[in-house]
Structure formats: C-alpha cells, structure tokens
Amino acid sequence: MNLYAIRAIYRFEMARTRRTLVQSIVSPVISTSLYFVVFGAAIGSRIPHIEGVGYGSFIVPGLVMLSLLTQSLSNASFGIYFPRFTGTIYELLSAPVSYVEIVISYVGAAATKSLILGVIILITAALFVPLRVEHPLWMLLFLVLTAITFSLLGFIIGIWADSFEKLQLVPLLIVTPLTFLGGSFYTIDMLPPVWQTVSLFNPVVYLISGFRWSFYGLADVPVGISLAMTGLFLVACMTTVAWIFRTGYRLKA
Amino acid sequence: MPAIIDISDLSKTYATGYQALTGVDLQIREGEIFALLGPNGAGKTTLISILCGIVRPTAGVVRVGGHDILRDYRAARALIGLVPQELTTDAFESVWATVCFSRGLFGKPPNPAYLEEILRQLSLWDKRHSKIMTLSGGMKRRLLIAKALSHEPRVLFLDEPTAGVDVGLRRDMWALVRRLQMDGVTIILTTHYIEEAEEMADRVGVINKGEIVLVEDKAALMRKLGKKQLTLQLQAPLAELPPGLMRRGVELAKGGEEIIYTYDASAAEGEHAGIVSLLEDLDMAGVAFKDLHTTQSSLEDIFVDLLKGGR
Numbered sequence: 307m308n309l310y311a312i313r314a315i316y317r318f319e320m321a322r323t324r325r326t327l328v329q330s331i332v333s334p335v336i337s338t339s340l341y342f343v344v345f346g347a348a349i350g351s352r353i354p355h356i357e358g359v360g361y362g363s364f365i366v367p368g369l370v371m372l373s374l375l376t377q378s379l380s381n382a383s384f385g386i387y388f389p390r391f392t393g394t395i396y397e398l399l400s401a402p403v404s405y406v407e408i409v410i411s412y413v414g415a416a417a418t419k420s421l422i423l424g425v426i427i428l429i430t431a432a433l434f435v436p437l438r439v440e441h442p443l444w445m446l447l448f449l450v451l452t453a454i455t456f457s458l459l460g461f462i463i464g465i466w467a468d469s470f471e472k473l474q475l476v477p478l479l480i481v482t483p484l485t486f487l488g489g490s491f492y493t494i495d496m497l498p499p500v501w502q503t504v505s506l507f508n509p510v511v512y513l514i515s516g517f518r519w520s521f522y523g524l525a526d527v528p529v530g531i532s533l534a535m536t537g538l539f540l541v542a543c544m545t546t547v548a549w550i551f552r553t554g555y556r557l558k559a
Numbered sequence: 560m561p562a563i564i565d566i567s568d569l570s571k572t573y574a575t576g577y578q579a580l581t582g583v584d585l586q587i588r589e590g591e592i593f594a595l596l597g598p599n600g601a602g603k604t605t606l607i608s609i610l611c612g613i614v615r616p617t618a619g620v621v622r623v624g625g626h627d628i629l630r631d632y633r634a635a636r637a638l639i640g641l642v643p644q645e646l647t648t649d650a651f652e653s654v655w656a657t658v659c660f661s662r663g664l665f666g667k668p669p670n671p672a673y674l675e676e677i678l679r680q681l682s683l684w685d686k687r688h689s690k691i692m693t694l695s696g697g698m699k700r701r702l703l704i705a706k707a708l709s710h711e712p713r714v715l716f717l718d719e720p721t722a723g724v725d726v727g728l729r730r731d732m733w734a735l736v737r738r739l740q741m742d743g744v745t746i747i748l749t750t751h752y753i754e755e756a757e758e759m760a761d762r763v764g765v766i767n768k769g770e771i772v773l774v775e776d777k778a779a780l781m782r783k784l785g786k787k788q789l790t791l792q793l794q795a796p797l798a799e800l801p802p803g804l805m806r807r808g809v810e811l812a813k814g815g816e817e818i819i820y821t822y823d824a825s826a827a828e829g830e831h832a833g834i835v836s837l838l839e840d841l842d843m844a845g846v847a848f849k850d851l852h853t854t855q856s857s858l859e860d861i862f863v864d865l866l867k868g869g870r
C-alpha cells in the first residue's frame with residue numbers, strides 16, 4: 307500500500323472541501339430547513355401521524371438520505387472529473403499508485419464530506435421536529451454504507467462524463483427522481499398496488515426504508531433486505547470501478 | 560553503461576486507428592542526457608506517455624531500471640519524474656501544498672528540507688505560499704519541474720521543456736539539467752528545437768512518423784552527417800567558373816564574388832586533399848581570393864536532410 311499517496315490525495319480533496327465548505331453546507335441546510343417549514347410545520351400539521359410518528363419527524367430520514375446521495379454524487383464526481391478536465395490527472399496516472407489506492411482516497415474523501423453534511427442536516431432537523439433513534443448503530447451503518455456507495459457511483463460518473471453538463475445530468479435526471487419516488491415523503495403502501503411493485507425496483511427505496519427503520523422501527527421492506535440491497539449496489543459499483551481501471555476506460559488512451 | 564530504459568518493439572495504435580508508434584527499439588543509458596528530436600506529431604509525447612503509464616502500449620515491452628512498466632509499475636514509476644508538455648497545474652492550491660502532494664503521491668515520506676532546496680533552485684521559494692493561479696507562465700513551468708523532482712526521481716522526462724519559454728528561463732533550465740546530470744539523474748528531453756539537442760544532449764534520437772530513424776552520439780552524428788563548406792571570397796568577381804575549377808561540390812555564389820566548396824566532414828581525410836588541389840587549381844587559373852572560412856552544418860541541417868531523405 308502506498309499510504310503516503312492515499313494521505314496526499316485525501317488531504318488534497320479535503321482541502322478542496324474546506325475551501326468550499328460554507329457554500330456546500332449552507333445550501334443543503336437552507337433547503338432542508340425549507341422542507342421542514344413547508345412539510346413539517348405548514349402542511350405536516352394537517353397530515354395524520356404515520357404509524358405513530360408525526361409527519362415532520364417521518365420525513366427526516368428521507369431528507370437526510372436525499373442530501374447524502376446528492377452530496378456524495380457531486381463530491382466524488384467532481385473530485386475525479388476536474389483533474390481530467392484540467393489535465394492534472396497526468397500526475398495521478400503516472401504515480402506508483404494502484405487503482406484501489408486511488409479509489410480509497412477519492413471515495414473516502416467524498417464520503418467523509420457527505421457524512422459531515424448528513425450529520426449537520428440531522429442536527430438541523432432536530433431543531434425543527436422531535437427525533438428519536440431506536441437503532442443508532444444501524445443508523446450509522448446505513449449512513450456510512452450509503453455515503454460510500456454513492457461516492458463510488460459519483461466516481462464512476464466523474465470518469466464517464468466528458469462535459470460539465472453530463473456531470474450534472476445523472477444526479478438531476480436519475481437520482482433526484484429516484485429519491486423523491488423512494489419514499490422520502492410517504493410509505494410505499496400509501497401507493498396504488500402497481501406503483502408499489504414498480505417501487506421495489508428503485509434502489510433508493512431500500513436505503514430510505516432501512517434508514518427510517520433505524521430511527522422509528524418503521525420499514526417498507528424488512529431491514530435485512532434493505533441491507534442486502536445496499537450491499538449489492540455497493541458491489542455493483544465496485545465491480546464497475548474495477549472494470550474501468552482494468553480497461554483504462556476514459557482514463558488512458 | 561547499463562540501460563536504465565529498455566524499449567523493445569513498442570507500438571501504439573490509438574482508438575482512432577491512428578498508429579502513433581511503430582516498432583520502437585531504444586535504450587537509454589544511465590546518467591545520460593538523451594534528446595528525442597522530431598517534428599510535431601512524430602510521436603514524442605506518445606512515447607513518453609507510455610513510459611510514464613499515461614498511455615497504454617499496444618504491443619512491445621518497456622523496462623525502467625529493470626522493472627516492466629506494466630507488471631512492475633510501482634517500482635518502475637517510482638523512478639520517474641515527468642514534466643509534461645502542457646502547462647497543466649491546479650489553480651487554488653499553494654506552491655508548497657502542490658509539491659508536498661507530488662512527493663506523497665509518489666510514496667515518499669515528507670522531507671521539507673529537500674523540497675525547500677528544490678524550490679530555491681527553481682526560484683520559487685518566495686512564492687511558496689502563493690496560489691498557483693497567480694503564477695506567471697514561466698513560474699508554472701518551473702513549478703511543474705519542481706513537482707517532477709519532488710520525489711527524487713532517477714529518470715526525468717522533459718517534454719518540450721523550452722517550447723514558448725523566454726531565453727533567460729531556457730538558459731536556467733539547461734543549467735538545471737546539467738546539475739541534475741551531475742547528481743546522476745538520467746534525462747530524456749523531447750524537442751523540435753535542434754539548438755536544444757545540440758546544446759544539451761549526449762545522444763540524439765530522431766523520430767519521425769512514429770519510427771526511430773536514427774540514434775547516435777551527438778558528436779558522432781555531427782561527424783557522420785555533417786557537411787563542411789569552404790567559402791572563398793574572391794578579389795575580383797567571376798562571370799563563370801574557369802574550366803580548371805569545375806568539379807563536384809564547387810559552385811559560384813553571390814554573383815560571382817564567392818566560390819563555395821561543399822564536402823562531407825566524415826570523409827575529411829580524403830577531402831582535405833580535395834581542398835589542397837582546389838587551392839592549387841585556383842592559383843593556376845589565376846583566381847585570387849581575399850578571405851576564406853569553413854562552416855559545419857548544424858543538427859538542424861542534418862535533421863532536415865534526414866527527413867527529406869525519407870528514411
């Protein structure tokens with residue numbers, strides 16, 4: 307293991323994070339607060355409790371996941387896309403580092419940042435609505451697994467994208483809808499039967515369900531299945547990354 | 560001397576189908592300055608990029624310090640420093656942060672004293688806290704060199720190091736390269752400035768259309784391919800060459816004011832007799848000259864000849 311290299315890349319990425327910390331924290335915190343004002347207080351007060359949980363509290367896990375996913379994707383994709391765009395990636399490619407080391411440092415840094423953000427949003431949420439966490443270890447597990455998995459996905463997108471437009475496209479076109487349709491704001495059984503079936507193909511459903519279960523013990527699907535699906539997704543991303551480095555896809559001519 | 564870089568039968572075909580390198584065989588000796596000379600598009604950057612791990616070879620074997628660049632890439636790459644052709648730098652990082660980054664990336668423990676020495680040598684020490692984007696082009700170029708040297712490489716690649724660089728910086732760069740050579744670093748520079756190869760290199764390789772056309776000690780190359788010219792300035796212009804002087808290589812120039820005799824420097828021994836007999840014949844024909852001088856063709860002329868020869 308080239309530990310010095312991992313440390314160098316991780317630090318480099320975290321320095322970038324620090325430079326942009328204010329903007330990357332302020333905007334999700336504001337938008338999350340707005341959700342609570344609108345859905346938690348204004349509308350939420352007229353929505354009946356869901357299985358004993360107030361609507362404002364009910365949407366917290368989904369909102370945290372929404373931020374975690376988006377942040378992981380954008381941090382990781384930008385982190386690797388930018389050196390490709392400017393050409394500074396030559397140094398990374400010519401260095402005595404393995405792809406595992408490259409992935410650990412880039413994905414690790416991206417996941418770190420989005421985890422920090424996820425925690426900040428949780429704290430913000432606690433200011434607006436009552437929160438309880440029944441299974442803190444599970445909560446942490448889902449938080450970390452999701453941050454890593456989606457940072458990996460972001461890394462893949464950052465290598466695939468050949469323009470800034472494409473870099474924005476996937477989060478905008480795919481992930482945001484999947485998250486909104488993933489049960490952030492409702493339980494799956496509130497949907498008509500057909501859509502319930504369709505929802506089972508949405509990986510985000512499993513993340514949010516498992517995550518919410520760690521808070522309130524409420525789940526759309528058994529928590530074991532949530533964990534298995536998250537693990538499956540993680541493995542799929544890792545396989546893709548391995549393929550990228552084996553073939554040099556979009557990295558080496 | 561052992562070869563620190565050993566390239567055999569290396570070929571590269573890009574995804575576009577363009578064959579940028581064809582069967583390149585080349586050995587670089589430890590401690591030498593090797594100039595890879597070739598016109599734009601010849602494949603110089605492609606060759607260097609393959610050695611550094613940035614471009615994947617299509618066929619062939621490359622060893623650096625005895626390590627296969629694919630199977631044993633860690634050991635091979637740890638020996639190499641690369642200064643790329645393009646000025647590609649980060650923008651928001653400081654000079655100091657970026658050289659520390661480079662050193663770490665290549666697996667070396669921190670060594671602030673060494674990095675300070677390098678930055679001082681490259682006149683960047685005063686700028687160590689500056690953001691890279693505030694540096695001038697020349698400073699960025701030097702910074703790229705500092706990054707490449709940050710991990711104490713044994714082989715340094717300089718891809719067109721002085722393209723678009725002012726004369727002062729070019730001199731500095733050459734001085735630095737000589738210093739590095741004295742420290743035992745092997746240096747491979749690519750250039751299309753002949754002047755640079757002529758000034759710096761111990762050996763010169765000429766590459767054209769992806770093929771190595773020739774590799775030679777610079778001095779031997781000059782001797783072998785260099786042409787010498789003897790110019791005689793006449794006291795009175797001639798309308799035409801007197802019949803006694805007509806022979807291979809002799810011509811009238813400058814409206815009859817000069818006689819130019821061109822001969823191969825490599826065949827110097829025999830041709831000196833040619834000069835002597837020319838001077839005798841000149842005397843016999845009653846042509847007087849007031850001055851004479853000889854010139855030797857530069858690498859540039861050699862190079863143009865080579866490429867024209869289409870070899």
Ligand SMILES: Nc1ncnc2c1ncn2[C@@H]1O[C@H](COP(=O)(O)OP(=O)(O)O)[C@@H](O)[C@H]1O
Binds near residue numbers: 559573574579598603
């Ligand atoms: N990534 C690439 N894809 C396709 N063709 C390329 C690529 N990079 C370089 N080439 C082509 O390969 C040839 C050699 O390029 P290069 O090695 O950069 O030459 P040099 O450095 O000698 O100017 C050029 O014709 C160039 O257009």
Ligand SMILES: [Mg+2]
Binds near residue numbers: 603604605718
């Ligand atoms: Mg080039």
